[in-house]
Amino acid sequence: xxxxxxxxxxxxxxxxxxxxxxxxxxxxxxxxxxxxxxxxxxxxxxxxxxxxxxxxxxxxxxxxxxxxxxxxxxxxxxxxxxxxxxxxxxxxxxxxxxxxxxxxxxxxxxxxxxx
Numbered sequence: 001x002x003x004x005x006x007x008x009x010x011x012x013x014x015x016x017x018x019x020x021x022x023x024x025x026x027x028x029x030x031x032x033x034x035x036x037x038x039x040x041x042x043x044x045x046x047x048x049x050x051x052x053x054x055x056x057x058x059x060x061x062x063x064x065x066x067x068x069x070x071x072x073x074x075x076x077x078x079x080x081x082x083x084x085x086x087x088x089x090x091x092x093x094x095x096x097x098x099x100x101x102x103x104x105x106x107x108x109x110x111x112x113x114x115x
Contacts, residue, residue, distance in 0.1 A: 014043060036059050044063060059088070061090070062090055065097055068087075070102040078106060081106065081107045087100065088113065
């Protein structure tokens with residue numbers, strides 16, 4: 001994952017990038033190997049751009065006002081879960097948002113747990 005400042009006109013203040021493989025010769029300052037690691041490191045109003053690939057994990061989102069999306073809509077990142085939802089959103093209040101776009105969720109989809 002790399003951290004970039006996003007466009008000042010955007011609602012989101014930070015952007016994290018998930019990469020399936022570590023790239024040694026890049027300008028990446030912070031690398032994460034999973035979507036969950038990016039979500040855990042994210043602050044409110046962070047965009048998480050996910051590179052193409054299959055991510056075998058169950059992601060739990062507790063941070064408000066995040067956006068998760070595939071870098072390339074024509075080759076969406078795939079979250080493949082086992083036994084639990086691909087993405088579980090918990091502990092957020094009604095006025096908080098999580099935006100998820102262009103991701104393929106396999107096996108269990110999304111679950112919302114209210115506070």
